Amino acid sequence: xxxxxRIAIYPGTFDPVTNGHLDIMKRSLKLFDRLVVAVALxxxxxxxxxxxxRVGFIKSAAKxxxxxxxxxxDNLLVDCAVEHQATVIIKGLRAVxxxxxxLQMGLMNRNLKEEIETLFMIPSLEYSFxxxxxxxxxxxxxxxxxxxxxxxxxxxxxKNLK
Amino acid sequence: xxxxxRIAIYPGTFDPVTNGHLDIMKRSLKLFDRLVVAVALxxxxxxxxxxxxRVGFIKSAAKxxxxxxxxxxDNLLVDCAVEHQATVIIKGLRAVxxxxxxLQMGLMNRNLKEEIETLFMIPSLEYSFxxxxxxxxxxxxxxxxxxxxxxxxxxxxxKNLK
Amino acid sequence: xxxxxRIAIYPGTFDPVTNGHLDIMKRSLKLFDRLVVAVALxxxxxxxxxxxxRVGFIKSAAKxxxxxxxxxxDNLLVDCAVEHQATVIIKGLRAVxxxxxxLQMGLMNRNLKEEIETLFMIPSLEYSFxxxxxxxxxxxxxxxxxxxxxxxxxxxxxKNLK
Amino acid sequence: xxxxxRIAIYPGTFDPVTNGHLDIMKRSLKLFDRLVVAVALxxxxxxxxxxxxRVGFIKSAAKxxxxxxxxxxDNLLVDCAVEHQATVIIKGLRAVxxxxxxLQMGLMNRNLKEEIETLFMIPSLEYSFxxxxxxxxxxxxxxxxxxxxxxxxxxxxxKNLK
Amino acid sequence: xxxxxRIAIYPGTFDPVTNGHLDIMKRSLKLFDRLVVAVALxxxxxxxxxxxxRVGFIKSAAKxxxxxxxxxxDNLLVDCAVEHQATVIIKGLRAVxxxxxxLQMGLMNRNLKEEIETLFMIPSLEYSFxxxxxxxxxxxxxxxxxxxxxxxxxxxxxKNLK
Amino acid sequence: xxxxxRIAIYPGTFDPVTNGHLDIMKRSLKLFDRLVVAVALxxxxxxxxxxxxRVGFIKSAAKxxxxxxxxxxDNLLVDCAVEHQATVIIKGLRAVxxxxxxLQMGLMNRNLKEEIETLFMIPSLEYSFxxxxxxxxxxxxxxxxxxxxxxxxxxxxxKNLK
Numbered sequence: 015x016x017x018x019x020r021i022a023i024y025p026g027t028f029d030p031v032t033n034g035h036l037d038i039m040k041r042s043l044k045l046f047d048r049l050v051v052a053v054a055l056x057x058x059x060x061x062x063x064x065x066x067x068r069v070g071f072i073k074s075a076a077k078x079x080x081x082x083x084x085x086x087x088d089n090l091l092v093d094c095a096v097e098h099q100a101t102v103i104i105k106g107l108r109a110v111x112x113x114x115x116x117l118q119m120g121l122m123n124r125n126l127k128e129e130i131e132t133l134f135m136i137p138s139l140e141y142s143f144x145x146x147x148x149x150x151x152x153x154x155x156x157x158x159x160x161x162x163x164x165x166x167x168x169x170x171x172x173k174n175l176k
Numbered sequence: 177x178x179x180x181x182r183i184a185i186y187p188g189t190f191d192p193v194t195n196g197h198l199d200i201m202k203r204s205l206k207l208f209d210r211l212v213v214a215v216a217l218x219x220x221x222x223x224x225x226x227x228x229x230r231v232g233f234i235k236s237a238a239k240x241x242x243x244x245x246x247x248x249x250d251n252l253l254v255d256c257a258v259e260h261q262a263t264v265i266i267k268g269l270r271a272v273x274x275x276x277x278x279l280q281m282g283l284m285n286r287n288l289k290e291e292i293e294t295l296f297m298i299p300s301l302e303y304s305f306x307x308x309x310x311x312x313x314x315x316x317x318x319x320x321x322x323x324x325x326x327x328x329x330x331x332x333x334x335k336n337l338k
Numbered sequence: 339x340x341x342x343x344r345i346a347i348y349p350g351t352f353d354p355v356t357n358g359h360l361d362i363m364k365r366s367l368k369l370f371d372r373l374v375v376a377v378a379l380x381x382x383x384x385x386x387x388x389x390x391x392r393v394g395f396i397k398s399a400a401k402x403x404x405x406x407x408x409x410x411x412d413n414l415l416v417d418c419a420v421e422h423q424a425t426v427i428i429k430g431l432r433a434v435x436x437x438x439x440x441l442q443m444g445l446m447n448r449n450l451k452e453e454i455e456t457l458f459m460i461p462s463l464e465y466s467f468x469x470x471x472x473x474x475x476x477x478x479x480x481x482x483x484x485x486x487x488x489x490x491x492x493x494x495x496x497k498n499l500k
Numbered sequence: 501x502x503x504x505x506r507i508a509i510y511p512g513t514f515d516p517v518t519n520g521h522l523d524i525m526k527r528s529l530k531l532f533d534r535l536v537v538a539v540a541l542x543x544x545x546x547x548x549x550x551x552x553x554r555v556g557f558i559k560s561a562a563k564x565x566x567x568x569x570x571x572x573x574d575n576l577l578v579d580c581a582v583e584h585q586a587t588v589i590i591k592g593l594r595a596v597x598x599x600x601x602x603l604q605m606g607l608m609n610r611n612l613k614e615e616i617e618t619l620f621m622i623p624s625l626e627y628s629f630x631x632x633x634x635x636x637x638x639x640x641x642x643x644x645x646x647x648x649x650x651x652x653x654x655x656x657x658x659k660n661l662k
Numbered sequence: 663x664x665x666x667x668r669i670a671i672y673p674g675t676f677d678p679v680t681n682g683h684l685d686i687m688k689r690s691l692k693l694f695d696r697l698v699v700a701v702a703l704x705x706x707x708x709x710x711x712x713x714x715x716r717v718g719f720i721k722s723a724a725k726x727x728x729x730x731x732x733x734x735x736d737n738l739l740v741d742c743a744v745e746h747q748a749t750v751i752i753k754g755l756r757a758v759x760x761x762x763x764x765l766q767m768g769l770m771n772r773n774l775k776e777e778i779e780t781l782f783m784i785p786s787l788e789y790s791f792x793x794x795x796x797x798x799x800x801x802x803x804x805x806x807x808x809x810x811x812x813x814x815x816x817x818x819x820x821k822n823l824k
Numbered sequence: 825x826x827x828x829x830r831i832a833i834y835p836g837t838f839d840p841v842t843n844g845h846l847d848i849m850k851r852s853l854k855l856f857d858r859l860v861v862a863v864a865l866x867x868x869x870x871x872x873x874x875x876x877x878r879v880g881f882i883k884s885a886a887k888x889x890x891x892x893x894x895x896x897x898d899n900l901l902v903d904c905a906v907e908h909q910a911t912v913i914i915k916g917l918r919a920v921x922x923x924x925x926x927l928q929m930g931l932m933n934r935n936l937k938e939e940i941e942t943l944f945m946i947p948s949l950e951y952s953f954x955x956x957x958x959x960x961x962x963x964x965x966x967x968x969x970x971x972x973x974x975x976x977x978x979x980x981x982x983k984n985l986k
Binding site: 020041044045101102107110113114117120121124131132133134135136139 | 344365368369425426431434437438441444445448455456457458459460463
Binding site: 668689692693749750755758761762765768769772779780781782783784787 | 830851854855911912917920923924927930931934941942943944945946949
């Protein structure tokens with residue numbers, strides 16, 4: 015008798031997706047039967063790209079990937095996880111301040127829905143300093159983001175800043 | 177000869193008060209002769225509830241408590257402490273990033289008024305992940321905050337979000 | 339076509355196993371097809387119990403658990419993982435200093451064997467302060483460890499300290 | 501009707517007592533009716549001075565202080581607190597790694613004896629880098645510890661290292 | 663044959679400059695042949711003073727200092743460093759959360775321009791709690807900032823808040 | 825008129841030197857007129873290699889480097905710095921727990937000798953997980969340390985463990 019398929023959800027604002035996010039997605043795909051990337055609407059953070067654009071960027075970057083979905087969400091993360099039958103929330107960790115906040119979130123999410131487990135992964139060293147804000151900051155000052163984000167994202171950033 | 181009564185002040189924005197805050201208040205009441213809860217106006221943080229509402233929420237939750245007062249304040253915390261004859265500032269600590277910031281605040285407050293001591297307390301484990309922002313976030317997405325905040329606060333959150 | 343069974347390894351000294359360790363084991367069993375607990379010989383840490391005793395304590399506590407194995411090991415953790423076909427290393431995280439050290443270990447292990455992923459899990463809140471050293475320290479001073487470790491471990495600790 | 505006298509306990513190895521420890525003691529004396537300094541036997545740490553010498557150093561430094569006692573202890577800290585009717589454990593905090601460990605200890609102690617509260621205090625800035633190990637390290641290399649520890653401790657360190 | 667002059671750049675928003683910033687500047691001047699203070703435009707942070715005022719405050723405070731320049735900048739920090747032939751970025755560190763963020767920035771800047779090194783310095787203990795925001799907060803509530811910022815800055819803060 | 829030559833000291837146990845240490849040395853050489861590597865005797869840490877061997881490993885790795893010296897030391901670091909006319913102590917930083925400890929050391933050293941400045945550098949990302957203990961641990965279990973330490977060190981580790 016087999017267990018149910020194990021589905022993981024990887025939430026974020028992804029404004030825009032970086033190579034660090036894609037690294038975590040690839041690592042997760044090896045460990046679970048399906049990966050659902052959940053893109054938070056997050057109007058309070060006042061994102062540079064619409065949730066539709068952000069979902070689109072990830073879909074383009076992940077062309078041809080199997081067992082992989084991208085969806086926008088605007089409810090509680092644990093409710094979104096349940097909708098997609100996910101039993102695992104994936105988080106990438108870079109720094110101590112990340113960890114503290116994510117630990118708090120993980121405990122809160124467990125409090126809301128006990129059966130969903132939060133798992134933390136280590137991104138590739140080469141992306142350990144990377145964040146969407148840094149990518150935007152560099153693009154804003156006409157720096158080169160070619161090694162930090164997929165090509166189509168880099169192009170959109172350029173267009174957007176004109 | 178007795179020492180003067182020992183009065184502690186517990187400052188915060190309390191937007192809104194959570195069960196974690198109330199836990200720290202109860203613990204403090206056992207250790208000091210009087211506890212003054214000081215509710216910061218904090219217009220820059222753009223609070224969801226007015227300072228009057230926030231004071232009211234705490235008063236309702238603390239009905240019948242002795243040696244206990246709640247006041248709004250809009251001056252320097254150390255000046256507010258002096259007004260109320262408090263010699264101790266109480267802070268609840270959850271995480272490392274809390275601690276770092278609070279240590280800085282504590283040193284700054286000592287620099288401003290040497291005779292006032294800052295004391296850090298550990299909240300109950302069950303509230304170690306809890307913050308006002310999380311409570312609002314959950315309420316905003318129609319999650320259940322019954323175990324996280326007093327009943328009247330939960331009700332106001334529901335009304336407010338309609 | 340199915341992926342290979344996903345096997346996770348959970349390494350430690352387990353001197354002795356605590357309820358916190360058992361909590362992480364139970365959580366891991368839900369997420370993977372098999373869990374291998376790997377008990378480090380660790381003579382440098384000068385453990386209170388022999389590696390045989392430590393393996394035995396875990397086996398007794400896990401009686402009847404399925405897809406679960408316990409083995410001693412004295413080679414590199416990544417080599418031990420390969421031996422058991424594990425592709426995931428599980429670590430329980432409590433505090434920031436844990437996290438920093440474990441992040442370093444995780445990066446080192448990735449450097450040694452790229453295809454093995456380290457995943458961090460959050461233990462139950464009620465065990466977030468628990469460690470084998472604390473359990474031994476309490477037992478040494480005749481404190482009560484009944485809620486902190488399995489009964490047979492508590493008994494052995496008592497015997498051992500006479 | 502008055503509350504019972506509030507008694508605080510300040511535990512440590514004090515091998516030897518530093519000006520940083522004395523600073524925390526003086527700050528505590530202002531806040532509580534009595535302060536009990538509890539000197540841990542701690543044979544595992546292999547202290548430089550016997551517990552008797554360590555108690556003696558503190559007594560000499562605190563000559564004339566009121567509502568102040570020093571005792572050796574070798575049981576669980578919470579049991580020692582109960583013996584002395586203390587309801588508060590005092591800890592001085594310097595750094596984040598201190599804080600993490602002390603938070604764990606505080607939660608463990610609350611688990612063992614719920615009614616005893618741990619309070620953290622900030623030492624004077626000028627002692628924020630100070631520890632017994634640093635004082636011993638400096639003395640060992642014939643550095644000047646005159647500003648770091650009481651005079652009689654500095655003298656004993658010199659004698660001891662000949 | 664001599665090496666080229668070693669030029670360091672010390673970037674910040676300096677809204678306004680504090681005695682802590684000036685302490686780092688003086689320490690840096692002893693170690694490098696020239697120090698360039700770079701004042702970020704930073705419109706997103708919504709500064710209290712214009713970049714021209716902020717540059718002016720530093721120039722007044724540094725009257726008579728040699729090998730010292732102050733400039734506004736609005737490009738990438740590493741590009742600004744190259745413009746001024748700086749090979750070193752100076753950062754003052756107070757707390758762990760500072761450190762984490764600055765480590766991330768340092769790695770990002772190295773990624774953008776490999777030959778520029780980030781160096782972290784420890785400010786004087788007496789300024790270890792100090793930040794521009796605290797100074798503004800205190801001034802806003804009519805507290806005394808005389809020991810925290812240069813006199814002319816203190817005066818401008820007073821004027822500005824009327 | 826030129827300033828005096830700027831001499832930096834880089835202290836450590838170097839048991840044995842790793843590629844991470846060598847990375848910091850090369851980065852420091854670009855910034856200062858001379859670099860003195862100071863190898864601590866450190867008998868309490870019970871090192872695997874004698875101080876003579878540890879000095880020799882660094883000398884072999886640094887063959888042909890200019891403005892570079894290696895010396896053993898067994899006095900206070902600040903006294904050793906003065907002996908070599910160094911005005912700067914260099915420290916490589918990897919993690920938060922490193923940082924906390926090093927901050928404490930830096931403040932202590934400033935307290936002992938005010939005119940000596942401690943500077944923190946970021947090692948190459950590829951060495952951010954590396955430490956002498958990890959190298960020894962891996963060698964002990966017959967893992968491959970070729971990318972982690974110089975060749976002659978790797979060979980000595982192998983010999984030593986037979």
